[in-house]
Amino acid sequence: MDYLCFRALCCKGPPPPRPEYDVVCIGLTGAGKTSLLSRLCSEGSDGIVPTTGFSIKAVPFPNAILNVKELGGADHIKKYWSRYYQGSQGVVFVLDSASSDEDLEAARNELHSALQHPQLCTLPFLILANHQDKPAARAPNQVKKYFELEPLARGKRWILEGSAADNLVAVKESFTQFIGLLEDKDTEPARI
Incomplete structure (x- = not known):
């Protein structure tokens, strides 16, 4: 009996590796991409x-690892974004929900x-309406309507969530939902 217990506890081998997904992260300068990923x-x-x-970070989660390629959002860099899309399995788009109307329109475009x-x-x-902790922040429903x-996204798999760098629990939950979309290719479209 002791041998069976020992074998059951110690001889299982390493846990199976977590799946890895290659994701591109885009958004305008100042949206908070780097802060959230850090x-x-x-x-x-x-x-x-x-x-x-651009920068690349391996972001660990309990059920997966996201290899996130974050692309700079400055005007002179945005024109090169499409060169980095190849091989991506998902997209994280971060926008500053407290930005000016002009910047919000640029993010929308x-x-x-x-x-x-x-x-x-x-x-x-995964669309993150970031900076929800700022007084001028637009709620995710306002962003959804404005954008x-x-x-536009009918028939696509997407999630829109509010986020703030100081509310890491909510950000992790948003990414967990996103990983669910990455894992399940047959997920129903458009979840909010």
Whole structure:
């Protein structure tokens, strides 16, 4: 009996590896992409500067690892975004929900472009309305209406959630839902 208990406890072998997904993260400069990803990786938030070019982070979750390719959001970089889309299995789009109307319109145009891009249009999207902790933040439902997501994203797999860098629990939950979309290719479209 002792041998069977020992064997059951000690000889199972390593746990199966977590699946890995390659994800592209886009959004305008100042949307909070780098801050959110740094917090998810348990990195310090001191001295965070906007990404110039791109960075890659392996973001661990209990059920998967996301290899996130974050692309800088400056105007001179956005025109090269599509060169980094190949091989992506999902898209994280971060927008500043407390931004000016002009910046929100620019974010809307970039999201529409991404949703219609041939390399991204069939992939799951996680749309984060970031900076929900700021007084001028628009609620996710306001963003959904302003961005006209219902007609544009019809038939696509997407999630729209509010986020803030200081509410890591909610951000992790959003990513957990997103991983669910990545895992299940047959998920029903459009969940909010």
